[in-house]
Amino acid sequence: RKEVEQDPGPFNVPEGATVAFNCTYSNSASQSFFWYRQDCRKEPKLLMSVYSSGNEDGRFTAQLNRASQYISLLIRDSKLSDSATYLCVVRSYNAGNMLTFGGGTRLMVKP
Amino acid sequence: DTGVSQDPRHKITKRGQNVTFRCDPISEHNRLYWYRQTLGQGPEFLTYFQNEAQLEKSRLLSDRFSAERPKGSFSTLEIQRTEQGDSAMYLCASSTNPNIQYFGAGTRLSVL
Numbered sequence: 566r567k568e569v570e571q572d573p574g575p576f577n578v579p580e581g582a583t584v585a586f587n588c589t590y591s592n593s594a595s596q597s598f599f600w601y602r603q604d605c606r607k608e609p610k611l612l613m614s615v616y617s618s619g620n621e622d623g624r625f626t627a628q629l630n631r632a633s634q635y636i637s638l639l640i641r642d643s644k645l646s647d648s649a650t651y652l653c654v655v656r657s658y659n660a661g662n663m664l665t666f667g668g669g670t671r672l673m674v675k676p
Numbered sequence: 677d678t679g680v681s682q683d684p685r686h687k688i689t690k691r692g693q694n695v696t697f698r699c700d701p702i703s704e705h706n707r708l709y710w711y712r713q714t715l716g717q718g719p720e721f722l723t724y725f726q727n728e729a730q731l732e733k734s735r736l737l738s739d740r741f742s743a744e745r746p747k748g749s750f751s752t753l754e755i756q757r758t759e760q761g762d763s764a765m766y767l768c769a770s771s772t773n774p775n776i777q778y779f780g781a782g783t784r785l786s787v788l
Contacts, residue, residue, distance in 0.1 A: 569718070573716065597775050599775070607781065608767060608779035608780060608781050608782055609719065609767075609779050610779070611776060611777075614775070652718050652719075654718075656774065656775060661724065661731070661732045662707065662709070662724045662726075662731070662732060662774040663709070663721035663724060663732065663734070664709075664719075664721065664774075664777060665721070666718030666719050666720070667718050668716065668717050668718050669716075669717075669718050
């Protein structure tokens with residue numbers, strides 16, 4: 566079983582739609598949580614950190630449920646430019662400085 | 677461009693050959709990481725340097741792989757006796773904080 570699991574998608578949504586991605590992690594020692602975005606054939610880039618109380622950045626909302634070891638990302642009012650792969654990422658205090666990535670969820674926003 | 681720079685961007689080699697990749701981190705970033713990414717998967721951690729010291733190595737890093745960061749600035753990743761299974765994107769990242777890592781565009785390796 567992978568340490569960070571995501572539905573690979575693709576999620577095909579029309580512009581303006583709201584879409585949600587989920588992610589589960591298995592290491593209970595996980596302490597820091599992130600969503601990264603990766604465009605096709607490009608490097609991953611940090612989208613947002615995920616805090617225990619949940620946090621919002623414009624159209625993006627991230628939630629963390631430590632009890633269920635579950636992370637979510639909600640994108641409201643989808644734009645064509647949101648089309649990308651969204652990577653769920655954790656860092657665990659018993660795993661040093663490495664980031665552990667999920668396999669990614671692909672989003673395609675269509676006109 | 678003051679981001680993480682990787683060279684070459686693409687490398688095609690024959691099985692059994694040695695290859696070396698270079699990573700130039702963002703200036704003053706003391707932390708440097710190597711990851712490997714295959715199609716449809718997320719990046720997988722390979723190794724971590726703090727300044728010139730290699731502090732962490734993944735079990736993925738077989739003895740055919742070696743990485744260096746001799747002066748605490750740029751880093752090299754060498755793969756000896758390449759195998760077809762080594763074909764992947766090799767990503768370098770740098771940071772001052774392990775939670776926020778900045779990635780380079782990667783070196784895509786194809787082993788024929």
